Amino acid sequence: MQFSTFSLTAAALCTAGLAQAASPSISAIQQASHASLREWIDVLAIPNDSNVAADIQKNADWFKAALEKRGFTAKLLPNQSKPMVLATLPPVLGATKTVLFYAHMDGQAVTPAEWQQESPWKPVLKERQADGAWKEIALDQLYSAQPNPEWRVFGRSSSDDKAPIIMLMAALDALKQQGLPPATNIKILLDSEEEKGSPTLGQVIQEHLADLQADALLVLDGPMHASNRPTLVFGNRGIAQATLTVYGPSQDLHSGHYGNYAANPAFTMAQLLTSMKAPDGRVLVKGYYDGITLDAQTQAVMKAVPDDEAALRKRLGIAQAEKVGSNYQEAMQYPSLNVRGLQIADVGAKARTVVPAQAIAELDLRTVPETPPERLQQLLKAHIEAQGFQLVDGEPTAAQRAQYPKLASLKMGGVSASSTAVRTDLGAPIGNWLRQGMQQAWGETPVQIRMMGGTVPTGAAVQALKVPFVIVPMVNADNNQHSKNENMRLGNYFDGIKSLTYILTQPWQ
Amino acid sequence: MQFSTFSLTAAALCTAGLAQAASPSISAIQQASHASLREWIDVLAIPNDSNVAADIQKNADWFKAALEKRGFTAKLLPNQSKPMVLATLPPVLGATKTVLFYAHMDGQAVTPAEWQQESPWKPVLKERQADGAWKEIALDQLYSAQPNPEWRVFGRSSSDDKAPIIMLMAALDALKQQGLPPATNIKILLDSEEEKGSPTLGQVIQEHLADLQADALLVLDGPMHASNRPTLVFGNRGIAQATLTVYGPSQDLHSGHYGNYAANPAFTMAQLLTSMKAPDGRVLVKGYYDGITLDAQTQAVMKAVPDDEAALRKRLGIAQAEKVGSNYQEAMQYPSLNVRGLQIADVGAKARTVVPAQAIAELDLRTVPETPPERLQQLLKAHIEAQGFQLVDGEPTAAQRAQYPKLASLKMGGVSASSTAVRTDLGAPIGNWLRQGMQQAWGETPVQIRMMGGTVPTGAAVQALKVPFVIVPMVNADNNQHSKNENMRLGNYFDGIKSLTYILTQPWQ
Structure with missing residues (x-):
């Protein structure tokens, strides 16, 4: 346990003697981010119902091509008729670690009539009105010089989980533009049935274990903490x-x-x-x-999560919480x-x-x-x-x-x-590395969720790969995931690319 | 409380100095019973769905005519479009008491396809086979000299509750044949919506209270004790x-x-x-x-009920009973x-x-x-x-x-x-009178149910009339009441007529 390296204050981090990362340029990040928007909109127009093999095939083909365009060696991993995508960047000179990014292409089924737009597969840009309602605005404005970070793109998988894949590609583009190599070797695995609970993920990984070997698994999925502060999630029930x-x-x-x-x-x-x-x-x-057992330091990490429990209880309609833990985060342990x-x-x-x-x-x-x-x-x-x-x-x-x-x-x-609880120790090297990357990007310690209450299929990948993992959520918490009117806040989109750019360039020995 | 008069043994009754009733002749009872069978079958062929006004009207007309034929002054009591029937015999010379008999003409709705006969409204005669199944036999056999008491008539309301009305008419016929007057004045009220919980019974009674004045209410409805022994029921929850x-x-x-x-x-x-x-x-x-409070004598009455609780628990599929009472009857108190x-x-x-x-x-x-x-x-x-x-x-x-x-x-x-609990004291005069009548008929003390667990609409009539009541059930307990394949055992039919004949001739001062 290396608690000194995951303490809560920037001060503590500064005294830890961090290796100096090559700083990505903000303008390069912005440029790559803006350039990526059209690809994001393009891929959101491809239906991706988790139940429809033809949908999955089209998305797999699209992502394979997009990754190859960026220098990846990519291939489809057969999974009955719903292929997954595995893409590998050429080895980075001097990099000793390999990071496998996991995300998923598939989306929940839709009931188009319930959506307040022509089609869930025809993404639209919306602006919030004074009365709280969302009003469609011209999609062209998305491509303007300074799109409003409060605008949102609405469409199935706008956030869950196509955005993170596009954001990762944009982060790589930003590095390329500056001639900066990633600090680690990079692999990407795109799941095709996550919304069905990833029933075959473990098996597909087993069949391609050599290709998927890595030192760390980063899961790009799920919402950030409700405070919208940079978030790392170390486990799930x-x-x-x-x-x-x-x-x-x-x-x-x-x-x-x-x-x-x-x-x-x-x-x-x-x-x-x-x-x-x-x-x-x-x-x-x-x-x-x-x-x-939750020792004092672990409890302190959980206490530091900026949950507004009074607001939470109000939203849930309950006067008091159960007493399983002394706060929300503890209860999830x-x-x-x-x-x-x-x-x-x-x-x-x-x-x-x-x-x-x-x-x-x-x-x-x-x-x-x-x-x-x-x-x-x-x-x-x-x-x-x-x-x-x-x-x-x-x-x-x-x-x-x-x-x-x-x-x-x-x-x-x-x-x-895929329904197994998994958790990475807060003090593990992967945690230190990601905290440092986030600290570099934002000048603050990220919100650290030791354990999220819900179950995601991470367990299947973690158990098959036997590597430490962390979930790096980047989408807004109020994204209507799985539901009608799913959306992604532009501010989160741009911030996520910045986070990823810093993580990619963060040295990890 | 007159506990000496409802003690449990015939010996006790014999010492009570009973008035001597005019004994009805067994052959007259048998003759009237057999003669009544065709009327029973006739009236079972008239549909009597409690929900269908036209059905009720036809039954009311039929019963009114049948009672008038027997010397009653009968009239229909309007009840929106589902009339009840009120019939009154001319006053009996010397009788000081008036007894109001209550029964109902209406039946539960049917699903004909579920019945193992052509129609619930086309009564059939059946005989039980060695394997327990019921097999239809020629209806003509019902009218033979000695129909088997184990045969049953199947049809809606064959037991619940048309049989008791026909049985009462047959008992009166038996008396008439012998020139015996009833020992009390007689009134009959036939309800038309009992299967709907008698929603208007109380109101109809209020509107005809003078015509309905009586010293006792005898409810001819419900099944006898499972032992098939003569039964009197003093209340219901x-x-x-x-x-x-x-x-x-x-x-x-x-x-x-x-x-x-x-x-x-x-x-x-x-x-x-x-x-x-x-x-x-x-x-x-x-x-x-x-x-x-249940005093020792009341407890003794309940303990005397010949319940076979081991068989009951087996039938219900339970290893043990709750401990609300020390036996089934007590639990219902x-x-x-x-x-x-x-x-x-x-x-x-x-x-x-x-x-x-x-x-x-x-x-x-x-x-x-x-x-x-x-x-x-x-x-x-x-x-x-x-x-x-x-x-x-x-x-x-x-x-x-x-x-x-x-x-x-x-x-x-x-x-x-109509959903109110009512109970007549076990020691009330009406109880003494009925116990004596049953004793005369059968040479044994009837089964006395202080309180049945279920709810019947007796309360509406009892509260409106403010008279003591007793339920005199006469149909077999396994009659499939309210369900498909409702039936009436011939033995119960004949025994019930005998019981009624003795009750009708039992002096009551």
């Missing part, structure tokens, strides 16, 4: 699922004739769930948090136990006066590296049994019903590599 | 409903980004429900059972608190990885006379508040969300007269 069914009578019963006689599985389920979680939100399942759905008979107009036959709860368990999903699932199972339940496989038999007063089934969801 | 909503975040949240931070209303609801009911099934809401449905986001294929915005529970509260629904609803409200919840009217405002960590709404269902 994983996810496992389970379906918990508590059995009552063998069929729905008349609640008049059997209410007070046949136990209602709603109450049995309620008692079981209550045994699993304290009112303050902490999981009571024995051993659930075992292995997680622990596995969760979430009921994502629960159904017992019917409500509303369809409700009938019955003692229901069963209660079904869908659970998701967000995992962290210290708490592998298989272990949490086993702990959960043991907990349920400790509450006096007999676990059965599906609908109990008449004999089981006659024998056991409390019957339940717990069906575990499968755990894939 | 009422029902009130409520919808409980527990609020989480203002909208469904990403369970990765907010799991461990925004409290999940599934757990909040679970904790609330757990606070309401002990694991043994007893309601923990303060005061919920107040006012209910208490109000229940039942979750009839609960919904939180979605389960199965529609489940998403969210922290859900809300949890909705539909409750039904079965009430007893000691626990009026309004009081239980108030106790429930107080209980929820005592658990730290702020109760709101519907979706909370942003200000309420910011102020209160625990938010819920409790929407009370209306309570109608």
